[in-house]
Structure formats: structure tokens, C-alpha cells
Amino acid sequence: MLNKKKINQKFLEDGYYDFGSILDKKKCLELKKFIDNNRPCNKKIFYKSRKEFLNKGKFKNYSPGTRDHNAIYNLNINLDFIEKSKNFIKAVETIVGKKYSIKKKSIIRSVPKHIHPKWASNITKDIGRPNVNPYIKRKFQDVQYFQNIDFHQDMTRGKKFITFYIYLDDVREKDSPLKILTGSYKFGATHYPHYIRPGSEKKEWFYSNLSGDHMKCRQIDIYGKSGKLFCFHGLNLHGTALNFSKTPRISLRYLIQSDKKSINKSCLGKSFKLIKGKNVENKKLPNKMFFQRLDRDSDGSFLKTGTSIL
Ligand SMILES: O=C(O)CCC(=O)C(=O)O
């Protein structure tokens, strides 16, 4: 790991930091195995057909909650080997400061394309950020399943936090690594679908805040070994492509907040001073849609708006 000053400099510049595989790899792989055994990820966890989904499926509370309906608690998973490890604490403190709290943690599975039933893919086709959970039987919904996820921001309600990500297994190109657009947090909250266009160089994007400013962002694909820890700013654009591997990627996602009194002194606090724009975008449009997410209809359903990554 670099020293704190260099890590902070890099985080403020790029809006993310990759700490490398610094967590206990053996325990990460054991946890992966445990989750695989207790929450298998295969065709059987989906409803059988569109008909069954229409009968039984709900577009309500389908994702893991902060404490309830969350496999980490339902399966009594002890994450002390991560949260109490020196390396995790040091990494988090470097960005967030010594006083922080974990707002939410969940298990994420990036579901390989070959596992998705065709009926579900037909529904999610051309939806930029398809949440797979509604199509999965209720009892398995305490894990968060994704397919591909178009570039987006995690921090959409104005409450300041940062996302820490842990890869429990090795992640290569075909396992749908996280893709991060460097420095994009500096435009603050912008609406989804975000105004990004590919540049002439590979893995380069031009991002506009639609107020006259443009920035060129590098796309960083986060590959790595089991035990990898990285973080990105709640307003940094990120996403994942389809998973073409045989096995579902399995990751942990932590949303972490800095204590109110100490946030300003932390690197995370400083990052908000570099933002040209708002921390939240929640205007309501005359058609009752929220400007923040133009891909959602007024009844909350998802609109087909295409995607920038597949
Ligand atoms: O892990 C994924 O595929 C989705 C990641 C993501 O954007 C998130 O968890 O916020």
C-alpha cells in the first residue's frame, strides 16, 4: 500500500482507490464456498416462467435490506475477519477518517448470461440497470443479483457515503469486473442515463454535466484476486458488463459513512469540496418522473433506455 498522502491524492484525483488483495484470501474463499452452498446461484432460483413470475413476483422490497431480508444476517455470517482486520480498518480510515460506520453491507452476485432464463432476459433486455432480484424466488432474494449494470452513481439521495467493494473470488474480464470512470464524481449528481460518449482512444469516455462542462475519463477495469479491496466515491460513475464466465462472480459491497463531526477533515470530506454541482439530483418533472432517474416510470417500473456497456 502507498502512504496515506499518496492514497488520498489519488483518490481525490480519480474518485477511486484499489488497495489490492489485502484481505485474508483463504477466509474469503471459504466464505465464497459457504455462500455457494447456502445460496446457490443457478437456473433453479429463478421463477420457472414469465407466467409464474407474473403470478408470484413482486416489484416491492425485492433487494436485501439493511438488516432484514439480508443473507449476511439470515445466514449468521461473521465478517470479523474483514471488518476487524488491520488492513480493512486502515484502508477505510485512510479515506473516511477514524470515525466511520457501516451503513449497509450485502452480498452481490453477478449472474452469468448462460444462467439467465430467456423469459427474464426478454424482460430486462434494453434496460440499462436490470436488477435481477424480482425474477428470483422470494426466499433467495436476500442476496443482490445483477446482470449487467450501466454506468451509474450509487449515492443518489444526497446522504454522503462511499462504496467499498470486496472480491471474494478471482475476477477476470469475463467475470464482469467493475468498471470505473476516473474523476467523474467531480460533476456531482447528474441524472441517469448519464451523458457519456466513447472517445477515440480505447477505454476513454467524454462526460458532460449538461451545463457546459465536459471531462475526459479513463475507464478502469478492476480485475483481481480473491481478497481484493477497492473503493469508489458515491458519485463516481461505475458499472459492469455482462458476465460471460461459467461461474457467478461473488462480491461484498459495503456502504460506509464518515462521522458527521469528522467528515470534513477526512479525504472523503475533502472530495466534496472538489465537486462542481449538487450532491443530489431529485427534481420532480411535470410528468411526475424524477429527473434523477429518467429510466423509471412514475409507477416505479423500468423503462427501456439502452445501455452504454454490454
Ligand atoms: O457488482 C456489480 O456487478 C454491480 C456493482 C454496483 O454497481 C453496485 O453494487 O453498486
Ligand SMILES: [Fe+2]
Ligand atoms: Fe453501483
